Amino acid sequence: MTTRILAIANQKGGVGKTTTAINLSTALAAVGEKVLLIDLDPQGNASTGLGSEAATRAVTTYDALMGEYRLEAAVVESGIPGLRLAPAGVDLAGAEVELIDAERRHHRLAETLADYLQGAPETTYVLIDCPPSLSLLTINALAAADAVIIPLQAEFFALEGLSQILRTIETVRGRINPRLELQGIVLTMADTRNNLANAVEADVRAHMGAKVYETVIPRNVRISEAPSHGKPALLYDIKCAGSQAYIRLASEVIQRERDARKAA
Template sequence: MPAQRKPARVLAISNQKGGVGKTTTAINLGTALAAIGEKVLIVDMDPQGNASTGLGVPRETRRVTIYDVVVDGRSIQDAAVETLVPGLAIVPADADMSGVEIELSQADRRSYRLRDALRAHDLGMTPYDYVLIDCPPSLNLLTLNAMAAADAVLVPLQCEFFALEGLSQLMRTVDMVRQSLNPGLEIQGLVLTMYDRRSSLSGQVANDVRAHFGDKVYDSVIPRNVRVAEAPSFGKPALIYDLKCTGSQAYLKLARELVQRERKRLKHAA
């Protein structure tokens, strides 16, 4: 009898501050995980649909989206599309998502729509090891759905002056979600992004964050990198656009560190 596959580990990639690299991290961490042999699903919960665009899914081909899943009850299987990266699929988003708050205002289990869909998919023996949810940069029903569905939150944190301010806001949100929607939600880790080694400010922010959060902060640091910034305009993850650039290599290192952390967590839980 074949061994039972473990449920996918669901990580919400979230920070209520915009411009910190959430979508870039979702795309490139997902690609890097797939590159080292993991099966990954990205769920694009942002109405801008940038994760979908960045993975080469044109708007005109997004026939079933995350909107259809959370509003109309379509299955994750119906919505997931394979990307050009072997082992990586995405549930795309489009502008319809911006109306979800109003459309679900009176709905049952309005904050659990994504969780219910992912659990139904898991019962059907999901082929995925990781589900990465790309959250919008605000606290709204979409973010609450993501956090209610997640096992843990992965926080990209830009190395700039207001980083800790945005982080404290996110921590309050996580506490609120724990109390009201998802008692098991935890912080999986913090990823320092847009790090400029020539800048003393980047170094200071990194030191402050590590002083506050200790080993919750990943050793892997994502540098500012032009090739990573260029890649989405070609509909490709950085690792496909330019594997050898420093940004791509940093995301591969992050993926390996994430898998190592998860294996250690499972060992301790056993």
């Protein structure tokens, strides 16, 4: 059984990382994949969005990174068949400082995850929701991952932001994790009536070619409502345009993983 580990990363805040992590995880689980979603953001939005309440998070990804507990102790059922969650708490914000002199501080997640996958019930996909920074937490996610998915909002500074995360991926590949690849770039919160957004999308596609998924996630109010119900948009309203887009994205992601495995 192979497990594919995908980090959802972009240092820019509010571009749809967590929304993509939650709904892509759900769409993958819906087609029979066994998914673990790791919340690596102290904001804990992925945890909340899957209905995990902060007060009930006994063991979190912080404890696993600090080596106080095994990752397995943090993992809970999400209530969605095939989808498990390793929740985050605010204490994760301290991990950065606490690990500053720690040995192998970049590899904390990779090591605890490898330990989990050895003992765990089958897992075919691990998705990691990263915080909006290129901090130690994001580096841990990139060190653990096979590939990165970058959610990108088509706006004026999108390409500058993109080149920054791409440089970071290169650096991590060179120094920490040689197998790291870019799975793809997904355009999020798209508004086709916005001319600037359309121009930026064309620019991103011209620069990044086939790395940009064909699927574009539209701006959709149902998607933004879903987290307050503690549900993925896919469960809140499967028919809405946003949910349908995430279902298409999941099939593109699976297809790219198949192609990558064939090539390997």
